[in-house]
Amino acid sequence: RSQPPYFAAMVGLYAGATDTTQALPYLDALEAEHAFWMDGAERLAPGEGHRRVVRLRDGSVLNRYWDDSADPRPESFRPDYEIGRTLPDAQREAFYRNVRASAESGWDFSSRWMRDPRDLRTLETTDLVPVDLNSLLYHAERTIAALRRFRGEPGDAETAERFVLLAERRRRALLAAAYHPDSGFFYDVRWRTGEPGSASERGERVTDRPSLAAAASLYFGLATPEQGHAVAARLERDFLKPGGFVTTLVTSGQQWDAPNGWPPLQWLAIQGVRRYGRIDLADTASARWLALNRRTYRATGKMTEKYDVVDLTRRAGGGEYPTQDGFGWTNGVALALLKALVPLH
Template sequence: MNGSRLPDPFEKHLAAVSPADPLTPADRYQELFVEVQMNRVFADSKTFVDCAPRLHPERILEAYRSRCRLPGFDLAAFVAEHFRRYEIPPSDFVADPDCTLAQHIDRLWPVLTRRPQEHPPRSSLLPLPHDYVVPGGRFIEQYYWDAYFIMLGLDQSGQSHLLRAMADNFAYLIDTYGHVPNGNRTYYLSRSQPPVFALMIDLFEEKSICLASDYLPQLRKEYAFWMDGADCLRPGECHRRCVRLAGGEVLNRYWDDRDTPREESYLEDVLTARESDRPVHDVYRDLRAGAESGWDYSSRWLGDHGRLSSIRTTAILPVDLNSLLFRLEWQIALLSQVRGDAACAEEYRSRAEARRVAIDRYLWSESAGAYLDYDWQLERQRGDLTAAMLTPLFVRLAGPQQARRVADTVRGRLLAPGGLATTEVGDSGQQWDRPNGWAPLQWIGIRGLEEYGQTKLAGEIRRRWLRTVGELFERENKLVEKYILRPGAGHAGGGEYPLQDGFGWTNGVTLKLLQEDPQHAANRCRAGRLGF
């Protein structure tokens, strides 16, 4: 741990964490894994990779190889015999018609909280030392960028112990694996998600939970993960998540260290790659990189809006990723100064300023009045307008005039009846496009606009979003992963799986926004009582 000391509550639990299986399900079960996924033994590809083996995996694979060619072999029966499917723990939770929306969310936190106990041996789950909150639905593990938005709600609910526990889990993951995986599963270890750890620890000092500088070693280690190989690149070269541009600047992209189908979406990725005329491993890499972005999937990553197989995530330098890395650089600089390391503080201030200049040069569009993703292979900005353009405001790297231009563009092109639209594209079939809206983007947009005094537009997005969430809650007694941004609309669609309810980041963002707008009708809505 580079000689650093972790906060005491984190350190004392390390001995209780059992070692994880170093292999993913595809590595473990080889041709058995392929057969199960390609024959759709389970309707959702994620089900099998979350199963726990009843025997040692090597014995299961030996049994499969000895029996698979016998007459009458039943693959589904074999899987049921040798694997234990994860079952969601039974819950007697029901929506209480006497509870407000905020009270309903407060009651959901215990339902979504997982407590580290004996992890299933040789399963894909990565053990963690502390309690954590899962998103809900099919997402039964801790996810990286989801967790920040969940923590906003935990903060509002006074759950400071869970705030600290979850951040300590991420510190543990960084120290153990060198980065925060997409989620705490072995099949997620080859990628991360938008780097929001720096945002998490900001919550601590606001609430006097602990010193943010306690996590400086982990912040630096995470930064090293994202910048791996940057110093050795020449103009026009790339390595993992870094690209050195023609002018010598370094900006980042999303990446995944594997170029095979995602294990949790194996069949889906194979079918997508078959529709492309590119090498299948390139398609797989770009699908995986799209998953690292958190926007899985969106027209912003596609060459052709109508074809997922045209995905080219690794060719794109995203606005939001580079904004968050700017925030990470500034956070390291500030905390280094607090710790008395002036040289480190100056180094990271210089890095942040260099990134700001590069973002202005490559990602700012004066003609569009917006920040746009940059295609470094084609050496031009992407034409697609997305809600990611508000992230530079959120991390305070935009200039005042740029912020005004962004606000005008949002007002004219991305303000939907139900909140902040994700993109302008509505015919892609992907879930991170119109007509869907997402809680994390509402939060980033609202906070970013408020940072630059655009309170009227921020308030309008807040009001529209709360109405959207409140209407569905009154109609169906639940909060969901994403919403259609039209009044009275049905369920959001698109993507690879059905709509999920629960739902962690919607709960967290909504709870904070309700508190900020106490007069909004959503504060008075009740389950099953139509009042809007």
């Protein structure tokens, strides 16, 4: 089981902090990770999926979360097993695989993956093309192309061009399948839905479950300027809360839902809207999030993995374990936002 493929983004930050030459030793690992995600793509007919790759009915190729096993997770065997027992045999294997795929997504768990936000048995993660996963892979493909081009060894120019083409095909496919012009937002897509030649041949946008994952399309620069401005406006109207950006608009009791806000998603959303010219929104969200961090730290002496961004007096909850103290990504995002607001010398 993987996790969201942020490795290319990490390599890019490292190259920016040092120089591109220092990032070249990671090129083979980047290409190996990309091959892992794309395994089986060349054999797929329209409307088919294999492991982590799917081919939409219009022929375009995108990715999903997956797990090769269809058993309870070792780390949560008993709760998975107990829920699985309540399902008919024909549905149990799909449930276990969807639980595992949800864990791979990092969003374990969220109404984003569930047909019924109150019922974990309705997970449909493997049936969805996630907007953030494909934004990450778009960035990975562009990063591989840039590093190949920079290295300049025999064959690198041709490989770089191939990855540029892969990235552009992915961008076009995701914009066509995931962006909903009427609501000005990016959504996950049910890839099995639709018939060739129909209006829905690229799948069905899950428009009833908007999430902060849409911000990844801005952070990695996939969205057109018009789309970026529309998404930023929706984020400001519906997702911006007193403590920052909320993860989804559904209060389900799951930890990757309202009223929780998560540091990595704050960073994606804040830097994403900043990239599309909404400096005011980025600064407002940064100030609110940092104020919440400061308030909680003064009250408890701790930074935590997630925060309740709706009720600033309440500790964040939900999920399979107590809210963790620490916390690496909280500290990192806080420092990065402080540096952006008040440049440090």
